Amino acid sequence: MLINMFDTAMDSDNLGDQFIMDAVWQEVRSLFPDAGFIRTPTHRRATLSELREGRKADLSIVGGTNILKSHMLVRGNWRITPLDYLNWRNVILMGVGWQQYGRGGPDAATRLFFRQVLSPHGLHSVRDMHTYNLLRPHVPNLVYTACPTMWMLDRAHCESIPVRTAQDAVFAVTYYRPAPEQDRRIFEILRLNYRTVYFWPQQAEDVDYMREIGATGYVPITPNIAAYDRLLAENDVDFVGARLHGGIRALQHRRRALIIPVDNRATEISLSTGLPVASRMQPEAIEQWITNPTPTSLTLPLEGIVAWLGQFRQAAATASRATAAR
Numbered sequence: 001m002l003i004n005m006f007d008t009a010m011d012s013d014n015l016g017d018q019f020i021m022d023a024v025w026q027e028v029r030s031l032f033p034d035a036g037f038i039r040t041p042t043h044r045r046a047t048l049s050e051l052r053e054g055r056k057a058d059l060s061i062v063g064g065t066n067i068l069k070s071h072m073l074v075r076g077n078w079r080i081t082p083l084d085y086l087n088w089r090n091v092i093l094m095g096v097g098w099q100q101y102g103r104g105g106p107d108a109a110t111r112l113f114f115r116q117v118l119s120p121h122g123l124h125s126v127r128d129m130h131t132y133n134l135l136r137p138h139v140p141n142l143v144y145t146a147c148p149t150m151w152m153l154d155r156a157h158c159e160s161i162p163v164r165t166a167q168d169a170v171f172a173v174t175y176y177r178p179a180p181e182q183d184r185r186i187f188e189i190l191r192l193n194y195r196t197v198y199f200w201p202q203q204a205e206d207v208d209y210m211r212e213i214g215a216t217g218y219v220p221i222t223p224n225i226a227a228y229d230r231l232l233a234e235n236d237v238d239f240v241g242a243r244l245h246g247g248i249r250a251l252q253h254r255r256r257a258l259i260i261p262v263d264n265r266a267t268e269i270s271l272s273t274g275l276p277v278a279s280r281m282q283p284e285a286i287e288q289w290i291t292n293p294t295p296t297s298l299t300l301p302l303e304g305i306v307a308w309l310g311q312f313r314q315a316a317a318t319a320s321r322a323t324a325a326r
Contacts, residue, residue, distance in 0.1 A: 041079075096125075
């Protein structure tokens with residue numbers, strides 16, 4: 001079996017996309033251990049050769065991230081062209097979100113894209129109810145599953161996350177959603193409440209932004225996933241910052257995490273799952289989370305997750321038998 005993965009981490013300068021694809025690959029490889037894979041980019045336009053290769057696949061899956069919007073042809077996170085309308089068929093969505101809050105629903109070109117490209121029979125999954133409500137009128141074969149990065153964060157996992165303030169903290173900012181005064185205030189709160197404050201630069205420009213807000217006295221983390229994972233695994237830390245998937249990665253490592261929303265993504269996921277969030281306009285709420293810890297408790301849509309995964313189990317079993325018979 002040959003599977004085409006729309007890899008939302010290819011050519012991305014945001015390490016959060018790699019966090020998402022880590023989870024996507026883990027689930028898909030578990031479903032299809034004997035499959036071959038093709039990768040198609042979403043952060044840039046696919047080349048003609050990539051389009052030709054992708055068409056050879058038996059199945060195409062879009063791996064997470066906030067890739068949908070009401071005007072898909074206009075500066076979207078999925079760099080599509082009219083060639084994509086002609087090339088792709090029966091694509092399946094896996095834990096995707098809506099790029100931003102918009103006025104009105106999808107335009108005519110976007111509705112055509114949904115009809116032409118997305119599978120009319122396979123079950124699609126979205127990561128929050130905001131996306132579900134926007135997409136379902138056009139794609140009724142849809143379930144809400146939360147983000148694939150959260151599928152491992154079940155009750156047993158959350159119960160293993162400490163209910164106490166850690167010795168150290170990880171701070172993160174989002175350079176393209178600046179609020180210098182508020183971000184500096186959050187950083188100072190961390191300096192007052194933790195022994196050491198580490199800084200996680202999820203994008204290179206975050207480093208410059210930290211300088212711009214005048215933050216000093218922190219320990220920078222090398223900007224790669226291995227270094228971040230090592231810090232989370234080996235240090236007693238809480239995550240407090242404006243990087244959604246940097247925070248979810250901390251939860252995966254059984255560390256407390258508080259996300260500071262800068263757009264609709266963390267806000268909508270929090271509304272659907274109970275992911276801990278606090279506005280950067282409310283520093284007192286952030287300090288309250290730090291000094292008065294409560295258990296981490298997330299509500300995952302297990303029925304939706306099971307349904308989405310279950311649609312592939314028969315296909316995977318058939319493909320595995322075919323491979324064994326060769």
